[in-house]
Amino acid sequence: MPHRDPHSLLGLAPGAGEREIKHAFRRLAMRWHPDRNADPTAIEHFKRLRAAYENLLAAQSPGGAPAAERHDEAAAAASPEPPGEAPPRGADRREDILLTVEEAFAGGEKAFTIADEIPCDACGGSGEEVLRHTRLCAACHGSGRVRDGRSLAACADCAGRGYLNRQACGACHGSGQARAARKLHVRIPAGVLDGDELRVAGAGEDCDRSGGEPGDLILRVVLAPHALYRLDGRDLILSRPVSAFRMLLGGELPIPLPDGVRHLKLESGRATTRELRVKGAGFPGRGKQRPGALIVRLVPVLPEAPDAEILALLERAENRLQNTLSRHLPDVASWEARWLPDIPETR
Known part of the structure; x- marks a missing residue:
């Protein structure tokens, strides 16, 4: 091992007291005890840690404690808490998880990486x-x-x-800590919204007491802005350009949803901006919350640069409309009746 000094091995400063020594050994024993660490080198490193722990404790009082007693204390520090007592827990950890609207709508599993701080391998966590x-x-x-x-x-x-x-320490610049990436796979329930929280049991901070359990990881959902969709509660809102002629004719209209395309029935009507609303077709419900509505804002669009064939069709339609003006274009018929009959024709 690169560090033979007991203080360096346990990550302690010279002069550390008994309480600090026991705390440091418990923390490292949780990581290196052979029952907890399958690394082939763990058993040898744990023996060095235990020897360092016993030597430092022995130096705390004149004459030191008997070797058997120190060994029993070391074993107790590395072993779990007695049964029947609630084990201590590490602190919960909070992070944000960024989701697309599609991921939040459908749910599923998402990879999530946590940046952890671990004792620096180069200095054993001592910083020196x-x-x-x-x-x-x-x-x-x-x-x-x-x-x-x-x-x-x-x-x-x-x-x-x-x-x-x-x-x-040149590796950690004296901090005693190193950065390590920890990758998790988080289950995302369908229908999570911005600000919702997801709890991942046991993925929080490690407990620094013997036999302790790690805390939980609490993830706050952050929904990324979307180019098409907008959310109002659980209502899913989008705008869709539609041919003005299709709005007059009616028919079936394909609408993109986060999980695929849905065809909605468009009733024939005026070629003006209007909404289609489908109850329960918006964001999925969670628990007692019901699904939202799908709201599609239809925006009429007229053809640009029509070719000769389109113009001929439009001319035929216009001639037909002029013959039935009061029925199909009542506003035009009313205006012309008011302003055109008494005005002489000019050439």
């Missing part, structure tokens, strides 16, 4: 690394003393020694 060769302390220039007002005091950087045998 042992120098191969000692060097003079830059703060006190090797004297071990620094001026404090009018007097001299022991240099805090080197503890008054005048030299350094450790430095901040």
Whole structure:
């Protein structure tokens, strides 16, 4: 192992007390105990951790504790809590999960990556690394003393020694922590909305007590903006351009939904902006919440740059309309009756 010093091995600063020593060992035992870690190197590393733990505890009092007693304490620290007691839990962790409207509509399984902080492998979580060769302390220039007002005091950087045998770990820059990606597969219920929360049991923070269970991961749903759909509660709203002639004629109209295409019946009517509303065809319900409505805003569109064939058809339709003006175009017939009869024709 790269660190033989018991303090470095347990990620402790020199002078750590008994409580800190026990806490550090419990935390590392949860990770390295052979019953919990299938890595072939785990058993040897756990033995080193236990030896470091026993040595540091023995140094806490003159003469130290008997070896058998220290061994029993180490075993108890690594073993689960007694049955019948509620095990301690780690803290819950909260994250946002970004979903498309399609994912939230249909539900399913989604991969989710969490950035975890774990003890740095290079320094064992201590944040320090042992120098191969000692060097003079830059703060006190090797004297071990620094001026404090009018007097001299022991240099805090080197503890008054005048030299350094450790430095901040280059891998973690002294933090003792490293970043690690943890990938989960989260079940998304159909019909989740912006702001809903999903709970993933046991995917939160680890418990730092022996036998403890990890907390939960709580994911807050964030729906990404969509180019077509808009949500009002569970009502799914979209706009669709439609030929003005189709709005006059009526017929079947294909409508895109997040899970496929649905054909709606369009009644013949005026070629003006109007809505189709289908109850229960919007966002799916969850629990006691009912599904929303599908609301389609129809926007009439006239043909652009019609060719000769289209123009001929339009001319025939217009001639037919002129012969039955009062029936099919009453507004035009009324206007012409009011303003055209008494006005002489000009050439």
